[in-house]
Amino acid sequence: MTIRLENIRKIYKNTGITAIENFSHDFKDDRFIVFAGRSGTGKTTLLNIISLIDLDYEGDYFLGRRKISSYSRKEIEILRSKYFSVIFQEYELLENESVLENVAISLEKKLFSKKDNEYKVYEMLKKLEIEELMSKKAKFLSGGQRQRVAIARGLIKNPRFIIADEPTSSVDDISKKIILKTLKEYVLEDEKEKNFSS
Numbered sequence: 180m181t182i183r184l185e186n187i188r189k190i191y192k193n194t195g196i197t198a199i200e201n202f203s204h205d206f207k208d209d210r211f212i213v214f215a216g217r218s219g220t221g222k223t224t225l226l227n228i229i230s231l232i233d234l235d236y237e238g239d240y241f242l243g244r245r246k247i248s249s250y251s252r253k254e255i256e257i258l259r260s261k262y263f264s265v266i267f268q269e270y271e272l273l274e275n276e277s278v279l280e281n282v283a284i285s286l287e288k289k290l291f292s293k294k295d296n297e298y299k300v301y302e303m304l305k306k307l308e309i310e311e312l313m314s315k316k317a318k319f320l321s322g323g324q325r326q327r328v329a330i331a332r333g334l335i336k337n338p339r340f341i342i343a344d345e346p347t348s349s350v351d352d353i354s355k356k357i358i359l360k361t362l363k364e365y366v367l368e369d370e371k372e373k374n375f376s377s
Contacts, residue, residue, distance in 0.1 A: 323354030
C-alpha cells in the first residue's frame with residue numbers, strides 16, 4: 180500500500196501562517212524516510228497529515244488508490260488505527276501503569292490470551308533492550324527508557340506505517356542507537372513504511 184500526496188497546502192487559520200505549500204510525494208512500501216529541517220518548518224504538521232491526525236488541509240491524499248476525502252470521519256479513524264502507529268515526542272505513557280501494561284494496550288486483547296500478549300511484549304522489549312523493565316511503572320523510567328517503551332508500543336501492533344516525530348531528539352546516545360537500529364530492522368524485515376522527522 181502506498182500513500183500519495185498531491186499539492187498539499189496547510190494554513191493555520193488562527194494565525195494565517197502557511198506551514199506547508201504545494202507539497203507532493205509518493206511514499207512507497209519498504210522505505211525508511213527522514214524529513215529534515217529547522218524547527219518550525221512544518222515537519223510535524225506534515226507528519227500529522229500523513230498519519231490522518233490533521234484532516235484540515237488543501238490538496239489530495241490517496242491511501243492506495245482511494246482519496247482520504249471520500250471516507251467518513253469514522254472510517255478514517257478505523258484506517259488510522261489499522262494502518263498507522265504514531266510515536267510522539269511527549270511519550271504519552273500511562274504513568275502509574277507498568278511497562279508491560281503500557282505496551283500491551285496496543286494489542287487486541289480479544290485475539291490473544293494474556294500469556295500470549297505478555298510474550299509478545301517481552302519479545303518487543305527485548306529488541307529494544309529494556310525487557311528487564313517489564314514490571315516497572317512508567318513514572319520511574321528515564322527519558323531514554325520512556326522513548327523505547329513508546330516505540331515498543333508503536334511497533335507491537337504491526338502497523339503498515341510508522342510515524343515517529345523526532346524519536347531520538349531527547350534521549351542518550353545508547354538509546355538513540357538502539358531506537359534507530361530497531362526501527363530500521365522493523366522496516367527492512369517486515370516491508371513496512373517508516374516516516375519520521377528529525
